[in-house]
Amino acid sequence: MNIIVCAKQVIDVSEMKVDPNTKKPILQGVPQKISDIDKNAMEEAIKIKEKHGGKLTVVTIGPSDAKERIKELLAMGADEGVLVSPPEKHDYYVVSNLLAGAIKKIGEYDIILCGEASIDMFSGQAGPRLAGLLGIPQITYAQNLVVEKDKVTADRNMGDTAVTTESSYPVLITVTKEINEPRLPSLMQILGAANKPINEMKADSVADSLYPKVEMLELKGVSMERKNIVYKDNIDESIGKLVDSLAKEGVLR
Amino acid sequence: MVLVYSDDKKLAFELLNKGGMLSEELGEKLTAVIIGKNDQALAQEYISYGAENVFIAETDIDNFKAEEYANYFENIIKETKSETIIIGSNKNGKELASRLAGKLDVGCIIDCTNIYLKDKKLTSERVVYSGNAIAVEQFNSKPAIVTVPSKVFDPLPKDEKRKGNVIEKKFDVEKSESKILKVQEMKSEGVNVEDAEIIVSCGRGFKNKEDIKMVQDLANAIKGKTVGCSRPIAADLKWLSEDHWIGLSGHKVKPKLYIAAGISGQIQHIAGMRDSGIIVAINKDPEALIFKSADYGIVGDLYEILPKLTSAVKEKIG
Numbered sequence: 109m110n111i112i113v114c115a116k117q118v119i120d121v122s123e124m125k126v127d128p129n130t131k132k133p134i135l136q137g138v139p140q141k142i143s144d145i146d147k148n149a150m151e152e153a154i155k156i157k158e159k160h161g162g163k164l165t166v167v168t169i170g171p172s173d174a175k176e177r178i179k180e181l182l183a184m185g186a187d188e189g190v191l192v193s194p195p196e197k198h199d200y201y202v203v204s205n206l207l208a209g210a211i212k213k214i215g216e217y218d219i220i221l222c223g224e225a226s227i228d229m230f231s232g233q234a235g236p237r238l239a240g241l242l243g244i245p246q247i248t249y250a251q252n253l254v255v256e257k258d259k260v261t262a263d264r265n266m267g268d269t270a271v272t273t274e275s276s277y278p279v280l281i282t283v284t285k286e287i288n289e290p291r292l293p294s295l296m297q298i299l300g301a302a303n304k305p306i307n308e309m310k311a312d313s314v315a316d317s318l319y320p321k322v323e324m325l326e327l328k329g330v331s332m333e334r335k336n337i338v339y340k341d342n343i344d345e346s347i348g349k350l351v352d353s354l355a356k357e358g359v360l361r
Numbered sequence: 362m363v364l365v366y367s368d369d370k371k372l373a374f375e376l377l378n379k380g381g382m383l384s385e386e387l388g389e390k391l392t393a394v395i396i397g398k399n400d401q402a403l404a405q406e407y408i409s410y411g412a413e414n415v416f417i418a419e420t421d422i423d424n425f426k427a428e429e430y431a432n433y434f435e436n437i438i439k440e441t442k443s444e445t446i447i448i449g450s451n452k453n454g455k456e457l458a459s460r461l462a463g464k465l466d467v468g469c470i471i472d473c474t475n476i477y478l479k480d481k482k483l484t485s486e487r488v489v490y491s492g493n494a495i496a497v498e499q500f501n502s503k504p505a506i507v508t509v510p511s512k513v514f515d516p517l518p519k520d521e522k523r524k525g526n527v528i529e530k531k532f533d534v535e536k537s538e539s540k541i542l543k544v545q546e547m548k549s550e551g552v553n554v555e556d557a558e559i560i561v562s563c564g565r566g567f568k569n570k571e572d573i574k575m576v577q578d579l580a581n582a583i584k585g586k587t588v589g590c591s592r593p594i595a596a597d598l599k600w601l602s603e604d605h606w607i608g609l610s611g612h613k614v615k616p617k618l619y620i621a622a623g624i625s626g627q628i629q630h631i632a633g634m635r636d637s638g639i640i641v642a643i644n645k646d647p648e649a650l651i652f653k654s655a656d657y658g659i660v661g662d663l664y665e666i667l668p669k670l671t672s673a674v675k676e677k678i679g
Contacts, residue, residue: 240463321468
């Protein structure tokens with residue numbers, strides 16, 4: 109069973125700082141990581157491979173330093189990495205076409221796995237968009253997967269309802285964080301990953317020149333100004349002060 | 362035409378108001394879309410909330426499947442020559458919009474918190490980086506697909522005197538390879554955190570399911586009565602149903618008072634409650650992230666603090 113995992117390199121949002129003057133987020137110098145839920149997708153892919161065999165390829169659209177992140181996924185258990193560097197300006201249209209182009213180069217596949225959304229933008233657009241572009245069925249928000257030889261069954265969290273969906277292959281599946289606990293690779297696996305191939309591709313080698321359909325005009329900051337009054341000492345006194353403050357704020361009636 | 366669609370009728374009413382403003386500026390007709398059975402009553406309701414046309418794509422498929430709905434939409438867009446498509450941003454709506462965008466290879470923006478025309482181009486704002494920034498984005502091509510969550514726009518007042526056309530059409534669309542085996546209502550405790558004025562929330566700091574009663578007691582004392590929680594309590598431990606879950610993939614709330622007890626303050630949780638009026642944090646770890654997002658905080662054991670705070674509040678309110 110051949111599996112492709114789409115993983116995105118994102119900035120670690122919890123390490124992001126805001127410029128105190130402009131209130132705009134500072135994106136330079138923030139540590140990078142693989143988006144959390146994409147690691148759940150990778151873990152699920154490894155489990156499927158352990159049971160059914162086959163080849164597991166991870167695809168990332170990102171800058172050349174994303175190679176380091178792909179190595180983490182190779183250490184977890186992917187066989188091969190593909191890294192496509194996007195043009196400077198890119199949106200979901202550009203990225204999904206690059207993914208589709210790279211996937212065509214990878215060849216035959218049964219399952220494409222994605223996280224439900226990346227933790228930086230949290231759109232959840234890439235997965236179903238790619239499925240639409242490739243013209244294959246999609247199963248979103250999977251919390252549990254049962255993979256059999258000729259079909260997959262998924263329990264999906266759709267908010268108000270829990271839906272069980274079945275599909276033949278090929279299929280694109282997006283998973284939620286609850287589906288599993290991603291493994292931490294051993295030292296041997298980390299060392300072993302150095303020998304696994306990462307195939308770097310240029311954008312124009314996987315798709316014709318792409319120009320975004322949506323352009324970012326501005327990234328505005330959001331100020332989160334809070335009083336940050338923290339009572340640390342005597343608990344009884346702290347509670348007294350807190351209740352007084354809340355009464356003054358007019359939120360106790 | 363400007364198309365508006367959601368399987369959540371209340372959300373569709375909200376989108377019709379905004380869609381109406383856009384269609385007027387564009388000099389186009391505002392059309393509400395129904396995919397499903399020929400529901401004339403619903404069509405009239407859409408008209409009374411501002412739709413000039415209602416397009417009913419009649420089908421007997423009983424369960425939502427993004428693949429098939431996207432096929433219907435492709436036909437509807439062609440038939441109506443629409444260039445602006447506004448879809449309600451629930452989970453069904455998001456996967457439908459995304460798939461449709463991939464199928465048509467057009468631009469799409471998910472979860473817009475505002476949409477407007479700038480230089481005659483559809484422009485939107487959405488919250489990114491876990492609520493730390495707002496991305497202002499613009500379409501440079503058509504058709505343009507956006508999704509908008511509930512409560513971003515208000516609906517127009519209902520006016521049953523409004524007139525509109527109902528267009529009915531049957532399309533023959535390709536069926537999906539996927540099958541829906543079962544649809545179950547999610548376990549719900551009937552809580553509506555999104556409308557709550559006061560919320561007391563619990564997180565990983567609680568050791569047992571039974572201890573959540575302390576949160577309920579405090580909530581009752583402040584006459585808030587609404588209990589919220591962070592991801593682990595609803596999604597992993599399942600101590601509370603998901604209608605309590607506050608965060609990036611749970612509910613987004615804006616009460617006047619938000620009390621977070623035993624919640625570390627992961628950025629995904631903050632994203633769900635950052636618009637609250639006053640935020641109070643109770644945590645035993647003085648370094649917990651939650652204190653950075655709080656107006657008031659007490660460092661200490663919630664098992665000691667919560668009962669005492671409940672009595673103190675009762676005494677104060679009387």
